[in-house]
Amino acid sequence: MNNKLEQIKNAVSKLFITENENYIFIYTPPKVGSTTLVSSLRISLGRSYNIIHIHDEIMLSVLTDVTNVTINEIIHFLSNQQKNVYVIDVYRSPIERKMSEFFEKISPYHFNNTENNIKNYTSTRIINRFNKLFPHLGKGDHYFEKYGIKEPIAFDFNKKYSLQEINTVKYVKLRLCDANLWHSILSEILRSDIVIINDYSTHNKCIGELYKKIKQEYRLPSNFLDLIKNCPYFNFYYNEEERNRYIVEWSDKLSADVIPYTENEYKFYVNLYLENQYINDIQTDHYIDNGCFCKFCIKSRKNIYFRAKKGETHFEKIQHTEVVNEEMNIINKNINEKLIEAIKSKKTIGKYKPKQFAIHTVNNNK
Numbered sequence: 001m002n003n004k005l006e007q008i009k010n011a012v013s014k015l016f017i018t019e020n021e022n023y024i025f026i027y028t029p030p031k032v033g034s035t036t037l038v039s040s041l042r043i044s045l046g047r048s049y050n051i052i053h054i055h056d057e058i059m060l061s062v063l064t065d066v067t068n069v070t071i072n073e074i075i076h077f078l079s080n081q082q083k084n085v086y087v088i089d090v091y092r093s094p095i096e097r098k099m100s101e102f103f104e105k106i107s108p109y110h111f112n113n114t115e116n117n118i119k120n121y122t123s124t125r126i127i128n129r130f131n132k133l134f135p136h137l138g139k140g141d142h143y144f145e146k147y148g149i150k151e152p153i154a155f156d157f158n159k160k161y162s163l164q165e166i167n168t169v170k171y172v173k174l175r176l177c178d179a180n181l182w183h184s185i186l187s188e189i190l191r192s193d194i195v196i197i198n199d200y201s202t203h204n205k206c207i208g209e210l211y212k213k214i215k216q217e218y219r220l221p222s223n224f225l226d227l228i229k230n231c232p233y234f235n236f237y238y239n240e241e242e243r244n245r246y247i248v249e250w251s252d253k254l255s256a257d258v259i260p261y262t263e264n265e266y267k268f269y270v271n272l273y274l275e276n277q278y279i280n281d282i283q284t285d286h287y288i289d290n291g292c293f294c295k296f297c298i299k300s301r302k303n304i305y306f307r308a309k310k311g312e313t314h315f316e317k318i319q320h321t322e323v324v325n326e327e328m329n330i331i332n333k334n335i336n337e338k339l340i341e342a343i344k345s346k347k348t349i350g351k352y353k354p355k356q357f358a359i360h361t362v363n364n365n366k
Helices: 002-015 034-048 057-064 071-080 094-104 106-110 123-136 176-190 208-217 222-229 232-237 240-251 263-276 295-309 320-349
Strands: 022-027 050-054 084-091 162-166 169-175
Touching: 002 057, 002 071, 022 034, 022 071, 034 050, 034 084, 034 176, 034 295, 050 057, 071 084, 071 169, 084 176, 094 106, 094 123, 094 208, 106 123, 106 263, 123 208, 123 222, 123 263, 169 176, 222 240, 232 240
Parallel strands: 022 050, 022 084, 084 169
Antiparallel strands: 162 169
16 A cells, blocks of 8 residues: 555656646546647646646656556545645547547558658548548547546536536536637636637648648548437537537538448557557647746746737747747846946046047147
């Protein structure tokens, strides 16, 4: 037991550089808008919260090099230490989530080629591969399947979120379709003024133009529509009116039936692309705000926060090394300017001035 406790403490110390009274776990599946959530909360809350973004135990082991501790064990450990803990998940509409997840790994997994080369592929080639994988992408829901909650509460369609407290841990469920309301929703839940910083959109990547093109051209195979209608999470997080609107929208964009990969064929496909993969899919500098608490990064964070409050939407990433170098350059420039002014001032008030004792001779021969 003591050994397990030490392992959890070790994982916590590796996840969070500093201790805090408040913690937020953005514990979601990929491609549901969670990166925007992370950057928004880091920019808005600063040092008042420790904020971590995590998808699963594989990601936890990569971040901490710890393999025998679960995310839930860390959450419950912090809660038992009387910490204020929030766990946030996001639901995204099913077809859009599947397509975004597919494009996230289109280069290292699905075509094992560079994005620059994939940009030249035909739409037909991309769509055919996506349809073969369709039922196997973007499945599952963390709130139901990962959090260990025995009795999930109904989603509040009036408030546009659910908040369930279990053993002092506060579990929050949002929807990406309500992202334009996240400012007010999160400000209400966290009792702080939250600004939303849009971050890590597929549209802004190298592959972005192809992604836009496929989204415009894509037609859903007719036999996939029932998969959507029967999805338990689609029926849970969308009310009847929202479901009908979504189904009608896609019913106008249907194509012929497609036979996707079976479960066994998909497993073979995954094993094959993992064996052949040569492109590294580990992402660095993923966020606009990586959560550094040095005084220079805090200054940059405040700058972005107040600019966002004024309505700005485009921001440079807060990268510690670059921020420090930029600040040091400014400091050095100011020091040099002050030295130059001091030198000029000394020359002006000095005892002797240039040509003060110059001797002027008169030519009497003229």
